[in-house]
Amino acid sequence: GAVVSQHPSWVICKSGTSVKIECRSLDFQATTMFWYRQFPKQSLMLMATSNEGSKATYEQGVEKDKFLINHASLTLSTLTVTSAHPEDSSFYICSARDRGLAGPYEQYFGPGTRLTVT
Amino acid sequence: SQQGEEDPQALSIQEGENATMNCSYKTSINNLQWYRQNSGRGLVHLILIRSNEREKHSGRLRVTLDTSKKSSSLLITASRAADTASYFCATGGTAGNKLTFGGGTRVLVKP
Numbered sequence: 001g002a003v004v005s006q007h008p009s010w011v012i013c014k015s016g017t018s019v020k021i022e023c024r025s026l027d028f029q030a031t032t033m034f035w036y037r038q039f040p041k042q043s044l045m046l047m048a049t050s051n052e053g054s055k056a057t058y059e060q061g062v063e064k065d066k067f068l069i070n071h072a073s074l075t076l077s078t079l080t081v082t083s084a085h086p087e088d089s090s091f092y093i094c095s096a097r098d099r100g101l102a103g104p105y106e107q108y109f110g111p112g113t114r115l116t117v118t
Numbered sequence: 119s120q121q122g123e124e125d126p127q128a129l130s131i132q133e134g135e136n137a138t139m140n141c142s143y144k145t146s147i148n149n150l151q152w153y154r155q156n157s158g159r160g161l162v163h164l165i166l167i168r169s170n171e172r173e174k175h176s177g178r179l180r181v182t183l184d185t186s187k188k189s190s191s192l193l194i195t196a197s198r199a200a201d202t203a204s205y206f207c208a209t210g211g212t213a214g215n216k217l218t219f220g221g222g223t224r225v226l227v228k229p
Contacts, residue, residue: 034216043206044161044219093160095217107217109153111160
């Protein structure tokens with residue numbers, strides 16, 4: 001149980017275009033999902049916290065107009081990178097909290113999406 | 119911002135040896151977790167230790183937590199080539215449910 005999927009697993013796009021990444025909890029309902037970005041050989045940096053039915057909370061320094069997050073249902077959150085530039089090339093990872101579990105600890109991670117902007 | 123700092127940044131050992139890595143953090147925590155990441159893949163949760171625990175075991179993994187020193191260690195015993203990966207500590211704050219990741223330790227286990 002507790003599987004989180006991401007789609008696509010990798011994507012190449014041209015500079016100036018927008019790319020949407022999906023994060024789905026497959027066998028549980030997630031009231032909260034998190035989006036991280038990871039550059040090569042670096043750690044995960046939290047970009048934003050996505051709550052179902054409300055606006056996402058962005059971390060300091062993350063442009064909300066550039067990284068659009070939508071958490072329209074309890075099993076799906078999307079991250080749209082708008083007007084992508086080469087510096088947005090990165091590994092994007094989502095995680096989800098199971099609303100059925102007590103405590104703040106339980107997060108399940110997706111396999112990540114490799115974005116390359118040419 | 120990253121709270122945890124991990125040491126060493128990279129570690130190369132022979133199969134069968136033990137691997138130890140450390141994580142230090144700055145603020146009060148509710149729990150500390152360790153994750154493994156194979157190259158280009160997602161994170162795999164290894165173990166969670168709560169702030170009122172001092173040591174925890176899971177198979178070949180042993181985690182310690184010293185809240186007075188704000189540090190934790192992860193020991194992998196009898197390492198295998200398949201243990202080659204990056205290992206991250208992550209802290210869960212007392213104020214919320216966000217995880218803050220350390221810089222990671224890249225472990226190479228040579229057969």
